[in-house]
Amino acid sequence: MLVVQKFGGTSVGTIDRIRNVAKRVAETKSKGNDVVVVVSAMAGETNRLIDLAKAIVKEPDPRELDVLVSTGEQVSTALLSMTLVSMGLKARSLQNHQVRLVTDSTFANAHIKRIDAQKLTSVLKEGAIAIVAGFQGIDEQGNITTLGRGGSDTTAVAIAAAMKPHIKDGLVCEIYTDVDGVYTADPNIVSDARKLKQISYEEMFELASSGTKVLQTRSVLYGMKFGIPIHVRSSFNDTEGTMVTNETLDMESVVVTGISHDKNEAKITVLHVHDKPGIAHSIFAPLAEAEIVVDMIIQSASTEGHTDMSFTVPRGDYKRAIHILQDLVKQKKAAWVVGDEKIAKVSVVGVGMRTHSGVAAKMFKALASAGVNIQMISTSEIKISVVVNEKDMKKAVDVLHKEFELGNE
């Protein structure tokens, strides 16, 4: 069996933790598995390197910033590999010019195009453990690129996907993190939150993209596309974690699988805009140009040719967005712009929603009975998100967790 194991920055953050990771890798290997390990930079290292660059220039050249920060993972691969070698195992660190993990040329946020399974296969055939630098790649011209924060998850799943056609006896991608797995809600908020044994790719994707941080969203999409079983588990104990897999029939019987929350957004409302074609464009185009990602969008009903437009943006971009949108007021396209940084988004997710009606009604009723005021609502096929006042967030998550009977029995 091929086991691809990914260890994040916290898991390799100190010499002792690297030793622990090595033990776990050795154990997996000793069970007769082929092992590919993907590592992140030691916790804090990426920020140290970025600070070094910013001490020189405020907006460093993106190509060179990738050259700089990618050294963080290279250090981790070497340290882990030499630890394994010192334990008498065969191990080989591999950078992305060696694995030939080829991406497009979007520095700092590159997308993987292909991976050379040949190189990895030959290392595994020698009986060696392959230690691959996560988060980074090379483009067609051989420039060093990086995949963006959390990119190591994607590296791991993409490597598993590239190796899949060459594997006869099964494979799994293990994502080691500092939590035990995926929970029905954040255990720090809900005391009886329950660890899920399994979850579908789609649910995982919705949870990850609405605030649950255990897995990077792009890696979930890769897993779904190539059918890679992803095992999310803790690097600090041996407990089984959560398997992210294809949807199974019995998953549908569960209406809601988990609840996520996100305090990282802020709400903006543009008031009294002329309700005519092109108005949405004139609001969102300048934000897109400033690379501000807009999430939930709500347009109120039009009255007398005017409407209000509300949406959420990342909290870090809030002030910049407000500033940009003042232009609309100056141009008399809107009356004024207001906003609120102290909001939270709470989402319920479950593939069962597809076949069960009334989930939204049940959700809104529960929130109302708890006295939580809903400011915005958005839905997808398997998710319902509401924006509430930040101070109501914990109450909202709690009451929904109870309402949908997600806790430990």
Add this chain to the structure above:
Amino acid sequence: MLVVQKFGGTSVGTIDRIRNVAKRVAETKSKGNDVVVVVSAMAGETNRLIDLAKAIVKEPDPRELDVLVSTGEQVSTALLSMTLVSMGLKARSLQNHQVRLVTDSTFANAHIKRIDAQKLTSVLKEGAIAIVAGFQGIDEQGNITTLGRGGSDTTAVAIAAAMKPHIKDGLVCEIYTDVDGVYTADPNIVSDARKLKQISYEEMFELASSGTKVLQTRSVLYGMKFGIPIHVRSSFNDTEGTMVTNETLDMESVVVTGISHDKNEAKITVLHVHDKPGIAHSIFAPLAEAEIVVDMIIQSASTEGHTDMSFTVPRGDYKRAIHILQDLVKQKKAAWVVGDEKIAKVSVVGVGMRTHSGVAAKMFKALASAGVNIQMISTSEIKISVVVNEKDMKKAVDVLHKEFELGNE
């Protein structure tokens, strides 16, 4: 004209110094030159990385140690390149998998086999400054290798050599360091030591290999082999330094060009060994096996079938060497082993020695008149080295500098 500029760890040791280096590079470029820059790791960085490895395992796997330490130069290339870009210049950092600086597979001490001039040429053709990581390479299999301490000098000269066939209007390799150039003796020891305007490759090689630290010996050999003019100069001022070039006719009129000293050796004497064939092998083979480099070797005249053998080893290997040689005593091949760590080697170097006799006699007389006792002597075609007591070193260098009239007139 192509200017290859090499900046060592001290020259890029801080953000401010990197800015200074960038200014100098920009100035060279602004004069219409093509510029290739070779950088070392920031001062202290290589040791930091080695310490990290040694915290895990005493003798780290050599392949992985090279993967680890080579990140130091990568960081420097990125920081310098982004500085230049922020100044409005075109610059491109290049690692060795990009330049294709191919070496053999001797990790930690690899030798350069070839360099792909194509890649550098195309970067220069774009009008960009190429910033190359010194000290490192890749082997034929794409493994990361390093050239050993001081290897960045070699990288710079080797790059100049590789580019030479593609250059029409001349080239120079500038080695920036923390001294002004090559002196007739160490200015810290001899107050009227004089900076040399030029020096031949052979003299530079002899000086470098007998203790003068401004230039790495292997880089001098490269320069000699490919006829690359090497300009040794300070990164802290604009003073012209020393040109290392082919021997010119007028160089021969100067008998002695410079005096070097080396406190980094220790003397070992194996006493009363049977003077029979194979005895030298039984002494030096176990040292070679332990990778201890033996320098000067003196065998005393044989008396009654026995002889004494003296030689020098690097001071850091002294204790290990003594320990290894105790075996000879146990095997009754020698009576005993004695040694002295407190020695110094003082050498006079000059191509003029070839055509002038009496240099040795003059040297010994001068030392005798100063009361300096000579413990060992060795000579090459253009160098005479003596081992003296460490406490006599400064006196020896001083008197020889005066005797051969090397000071400022």
